[in-house]
Amino acid sequence: MISVAVLLCCLIAPGREQACLFPTPDFTIVCEKSISEYTVEEIITILDYAKDRVEKIIGLTHLRPFFIKVSSSTEHFVSETRCTWWRSGITKGDTIIIQPANILKKKGILKHTLIHEYTHVVVNQSTHSKCPFWFNEGLAVYMSGEISKLLNAGGCEPVTDVKKIEKLIMSGEREKARTGYISAYYVVVEMIAQYGRVGVKKFLDNFR
Numbered sequence: 001m002i003s004v005a006v007l008l009c010c011l012i013a014p015g016r017e018q019a020c021l022f023p024t025p026d027f028t029i030v031c032e033k034s035i036s037e038y039t040v041e042e043i044i045t046i047l048d049y050a051k052d053r054v055e056k057i058i059g060l061t062h063l064r065p066f067f068i069k070v071s072s073s074t075e076h077f078v079s080e081t082r083c084t085w086w087r088s089g090i091t092k093g094d095t096i097i098i099q100p101a102n103i104l105k106k107k108g109i110l111k112h113t114l115i116h117e118y119t120h121v122v123v124n125q126s127t128h129s130k131c132p133f134w135f136n137e138g139l140a141v142y143m144s145g146e147i148s149k150l151l152n153a154g155g156c157e158p159v160t161d162v163k164k165i166e167k168l169i170m171s172g173e174r175e176k177a178r179t180g181y182i183s184a185y186y187v188v189v190e191m192i193a194q195y196g197r198v199g200v201k202k203f204l205d206n207f208r
């Protein structure tokens, strides 16, 4: 279990907004501005669940502590990540950067986003960031349970060519990216159907 006993620490750098740190033994939540204790507990509970889920399914967990940076606004998220405004989160190395928690909660995607990005942390740490992009994304969609939301957003024609899937996800266009994520999910589901969850672990072991 990830400890829910959090230690709040606020830092004020000259000329900058107040940053709050919430360290746990497994990760540190970094907020650009104040955040409710309830939301911090929510994030910790979701990551606790994500850790159990990923470990149960592929037998892997994070290998070292990581960071979750909660942006203070969509503008900050975009300027820091260079992502388009509609993306909910991104993982760079050991750092997850997400949109403001209240925005993700309003959209009902805080849980999906955190599980998705946590999966990337585990995959990146386990494979020295050498896992193919399409697989990393497909597995993250599989773990997060966001597939029903992606499918409910409209029809799409999934592709199976992994290079095309990567292009779609990186296109910067929302609809194309959605098709890419759905396609990546189906490829991973097919792999699990054929080789089982053990096969997924073996696939990742190739990159360790």
Ligand SMILES: [Zn+2]
Pocket (backbone or CB within 6 Å): 116, 120, 136, 137, 140
């Ligand atoms: Zn992703």
